[in-house]
Amino acid sequence: MKKVWDTDELATHWCLTFEDHHLLKNKLLKNHLGFSIQLKHFQYSGKFLHTHSDISTPPLEHVAEQLNVSVSDFESYDFNSRTGRRHCIEILNYLGIQRLTSTDKDAFSDWLRQEIFHQGTTISEAIELAYDWFKKQKVEYPTEAVLERLVRSAFYRYEQEFFNQIIRELRPSAKDKMDHCLENVERGIEFGRLKADPGRVGLESVLAEVEKLHFIQSLDLPQGLFQTCNIKALTHYYQRVSSESAWRVKEHPPEIRYALLGVFLFFRQREIIDGLIELFIQIVHRLTVKAERKLIKELLSDFRKVHGKSTLLFRIAEAALLNPEGRVKDVVYPVAGENVLQNLLKEFKSSGPGYRQQVHKIIRSSYGNHYRRMVPKILEALSFCSGNTQHRPVLEALEWIQHNRDNSQRFIPLDEGIPIDGVIRKQDQEVVLEEDAQGRERINRINYEICVLQALRDKLRCKEIWVMGADKFRNPDEDLPADFEDKREDYYLDLGHSTDSSEFIEKIQERMRSALTELDEGIPRNQKVRLLNRGKKNISITPFEAQEEPPSLTALKREIAGRWPMTSLLDVLKEADLRVGFTDHFKTVADREILDRQSLQRRLLLCLYGMGTNTGLKRVSGNRHGISYKELLHVRRRYVHKAALRNAIGQVANAIFSIRNADVWGEGSTSCASDSKKFGSWDQNLMTEWHIRYGGRGVMIYWHVEKKSTCIYSQLKRCSSSEVAAMIEGVLRHCTDMTIDRQYVDSHGQSEVAFAFCHLLGFDLLPRLKAIATQKLYRPDGDATEAFPNLERIMTRPINWELISQQYDEMVKYATALKQGTANPEAILRRFTRNNIQHPTYRALSELGKAVKTIFLCRYLGSEALRQEINEGLNVVENWNSANSFIFYGKGGEVATNRLEDQELSVLALHLLQICLVYVNTLMIQQVLTEPAWHSRMKQEDYRALSPLIYNHINPYGIFELDMDLRLPIELVA
Known part of the structure; x- marks a missing residue:
């Protein structure tokens, strides 16, 4: 209780x-x-x-x-x-409660099998739901032992029925191929290869993934059956097979083996299709980037940019008019010398049509000699679709390329019905359309293929074209809640918005007028903000004044280091588990659990420590605890998975919130900051990318940290992935009791679409804007031209409220999809990028975002306290990032694996280890500060800067000993 x-x-x-x-x-x-x-x-x-x-x-x-x-x-x-x-x-x-009878037990079992387990509910979750059923039926609640036996029996029957249903729909030939796969014979693909993720972008990766996809498609799996099942219910079986070797899968009885493999291969098919699309997108991107990089390198070797071209042109024109009969050398060269004119010519060639032609020439060479061998393989393996007729020409162009892939003709007559409009951009038509000797236009075959692939890449990224059987790149209509029309009012109520668009718009207009009026009246007296008149950069903000140094914080850290000197980081993890019990969340993905809980707890802690420090399982095996590497590897494969780690992290975070002393840390906060940090990683995978800002190959970890250094959510992302999507996902998906209504981000975590979605989802987006000098305020209506005279320099056009009104229902539908989790935020936001600027919902979201951002900018410029609050919140994330390298020190701090799942588990284990450190430090700090001498010594500046994320008293190295009976000398907390 x-x-x-x-x-x-x-x-x-x-x-x-x-x-x-x-x-x-x-x-x-x-x-x-x-x-x-x-x-x-x-x-x-x-x-x-x-x-x-x-x-x-x-x-x-x-x-x-x-x-x-x-x-x-x-x-x-x-x-x-x-x-x-x-x-x-x-x-x-x-x-009025009746005694439990056999009839009630049968009814309870039927309810579990028909309504609960098919939703992906686990046995432990079903036990929690059982109380409501017995209460509703007015039947006596059974004892824990009887209830668990009833639930397990019902789950076993449900599982058998589900497996039998799969077996009935599998063809005999499919079963034979599955056996060949497990036996590793020549007629099938090795099971280990099927489990492997795609390698880096290249011909070998493409061919391997296409081969795996063809094998799975040849099985003719019952797609309809799997697609109607709850994904959560299937995920458990997928994880079960993923954690087993081929030999272990063969040990299952046939009725279980074929069903499990069917579920596994259904998941792998979706993952392989997504991987092929990612390979295709990166191949096309690499074509252009490499060509531009090569050309720029050639141009920069003897290129110098010419500044003041408008003035130079005026001076040349003036000199020519004054002496129209003179020679160029006598008239023009004194104004603009020969070197200046040569640089001007080179600059034009590097930015005009000539530049694009040279880039396309290099792309053509790379595509024709190498990439053309792999792209047709990808296109042949995938089925592209679109629900918008506007994009039909791209699909027709793909069909033409596939139909004529064996045709070696270099030039195609223009009158053969090959689609041009809607496929080839205007600026690229000059390199695709050429004239023959008779002056007739014809299509350059290879250049046309390149432009089609570039168009396909753009449409895939914004999901205007989607792929059959994919997950991330599936039909975008499947991302939206299917029952939105039936539950429309409920969804509006859940988001807290009116179903009437005019009422929604009036509230925003009123907030805009109020915020603009307050800023307009206060800006003349605001000594920290100045509005200038110097082109595009018209806003100037005075930097913050330095705050006072906390007088006693250093002494407090020394006191903690003296009381708990060189505390083992493994002991910190152990202490947190003994107090919180987060290892209870780690359940086996197999059908039964043999290890006793005490032995399992020891092995789990060592696994989590080896993963969280990046030292690996071999480094923490053996020693004095006597647990071997194989035993740890078994626990890692069977027990450690993403859902368990996220639940464990949420439990520790909630424990921190519950033990906090308000006199030390202040009242609970509803604000959170988020930012990313780059980690180096192996590059034989599709997750690792070269980071354009920080340099080097790696991945990004996106953290959500509240104001007192408790990280509530973490995500592994590509370096080029959207930080806006990561920010929204963290707010909506964190597994803690914290309610977030204020989210701090830096410039990369915000956009106009982000402001719109955050407003629809009910929390404030508060970014620290690097380009604050160039920001503009939008007008609430067209009549407000003279209403804000002090802001005229930074005011621009009015908001298009009519567009927001027209798309209001669609915007709420997408916001509902984000909140209900019917799709990943990144999948939703793919549709609303600058590549899809013509999408009406994107344009409406952009207008709404401009309005909400205007309200924020008024608050941001008018309140130095708000600017300080945002800066302090982001400094907490920077402090969290600084501790990552102290804990994740193994293998040079590099994510040393190419498997996506292993990368994600490493990040979550690091998160768990670091938040356990925060939990134990919170207890240590509170124990010291409860003493009267220290309580009286602490000043307001000390409490302001106090953070539980300190580690000068922690030792993450040395011999790894785990003594479950040895406790840290911290007082027990009720």
């Missing part, structure tokens, strides 16, 4: 009614409290108490106060006596 209750909860669940008091008339006074507690506890949980420790103090005191008796009366109440058992029967009769 929960330990902390607020007043409203006590009043709701623990208040005795008149009828409840009436039951006490025929009972001894000493039993009144015990009977009442049993009654209210059964009404709350559906269970009877068996020991006095099962009830927490607040409800006990609340009921005792109503009865006007002492709490000590409860200690003498005997639950197992004849009186106690009679009271239980009386409570059941009073509440």
Whole structure:
């Protein structure tokens, strides 16, 4: 039972009614409290108490106060006596609860199989849901042992029915191929190769992925069956097969083996298709980037940019008019010398049509000699679709390329019906369309193919063209909630917006007018912000003044280092688990669990430590604890997966929130900051990219950290991925009790579309803008031209409210998809990029974002306190990033794996290890500061700068010893 209750909860669940008091008339006074507690506890949980420790103090005191008796009366109440058992029967009769019969057990089993397990509910989750069913049916809640037996039996029956359904739809030839795959014979693909992720971009990776896809497609899996199943229900079986070797899969009985492999291959097919699309996108991108890089390198070798071209042109024209009969050398050269004119010519060639032609020439050479061998393989393996007729020409062009792939003709007559409009951009038509000797236009075959592939890449990235059987690149309509029209009002209510677009718009207009008016009136007196008149950069903000140094913070850190000198980081992880119990979330993906929980706990802690420090499992195996590498590897494969790690992280974060002393850390916050950090990583995979800002190959980890250094969410991302999508995902998907209504980001975590979605989802986006000098404020309406005279220099056009009104329902639909989790935020935001600027919903979101951003800019410019708040929040994330390298020190801090799953698990293990450090440090700091001497010594500046993310007293190295009986000397927290 929960330990902390607020007043409203006590009043709701623990208040005795008149009828409840009436039951006490025929009972001894000493039993009144015990009977009442049993009654209210059964009404709350559906269970009877068996020991006095099962009830927490607040409800006990609340009921005792109503009865006007002492709490000590409860200690003498005997639950197992004849009186106690009679009271239980009386409570059941009073509440109309029937005894559990075999009929009820059968009905409960049917309910689980038909309505619960097909949703992906686990056994532990089903046990939690069981109470509502028994309460609704007014049937006595069974004992824990009986309930677990009933749930496990129902799950086994559900699983058998599901497996049999798959087996019935699998063809015999498919089963034979599956066996060949496991046996590693020549007629099939090796099972290990099927499990492998794509390698780096190249011909070998493409051919390997195409071969795997063709093998799975040849099995003719029951796609309809799998597509109607809940993805969460299938994921468990997919993880189960992924963690097993081919030999272990063969050990399963045929009715289980073929069903598990069917689910696994269905998932792998979607992943392979997504991987092929990513390979295609990167291949086409690499074609252009390499060509431009090569050409720029050639141009820059003897190129110097000419500045002041407009003035130079005026001076040349003036000199020519004054002496029209003179020679160029006598008239023009004195104004612009020969070197200047040569540089001017080179600059034009490097930016005009000549530049594009040279780039295309290099692209053509690379494509014709190398990439043309792999692209047709990808196009042949994938089925492209689009729900918009506007993009039909691109699909027709792909069909023509596939149909004529064996045709060696270099030039194609223009009158053969090959689509040009909607496929070839205007600036590229000059390199695609050429004239023959007779002056007739014809199509350059290879140049046309290159332009088609570039157009396809752009459409795939914004999902205007999608692929059959894909997951990330699936039909964008599947990303939206299917029942939106039926539950439209419920979804609007969930987001907190009116179904009337005019009411929604009026609220934003009023907020814009109010914010602009307040800024307009306050800007003349604002000494920190100046509005200039110097072209595009018209806003100037004075930097912050340095804050006072905290006088006692350094001494506090020395005190902690003195009391807990060189505390082992492994002991920190162990202490957090012994207090919080986060290892309980790690369940096996197999069908049964053999290890006892104590042995499993030890192995899990060592696994998590080896992964979180990046030292690896071999480095923490053996030693004095006697656990081998193979034993750790078994636990890692069977027990450690993303969902368990995220649940463990959420539990530790919630524990930090619950143990915090408000006198030390202040009241709970609803604000969070997010930022990314680059980690080096192996590059034989599709996740690793070259970082354009920081340089080097690697991946990005995007952190969400609240103001007192508790990280509530982390994500592994590509270096080029959208930080806006990562920001939104963290706010919506974090597994903690924290409610976020203010989100701090840097310039890369914001955009106009981001402002729009954050407003629709109900939280404020507060970015620190690097390009603040060039920002503009939008007008709430066209009549507001003279309404804000002090802001005229930074004002621009009015918002197009009509477009927002027209697309209001669509915008809410996409926001609902984000909140309900029907699609990944990055999949949703793919549609709303500058590549898809003609999409009406994108344009509406952009207009809404401009309005919301204008409101934010008014607050940002008008309040130095808000600017400081944002800066402080982002500094906390920077501090979190600084501790990453201290913990993730193994292998040079590089993510040393090419498997995407292993990369994600390493990041989550680092997150768990670091948040456990924050948890233990919080306890240590609070223990020191509860002493009167330290409490009186701390000043306001010390509390302002106080952070639990310190590690000068931590030792992450050395011999790894795990003694479960040795505890850190920290006082226990209730």
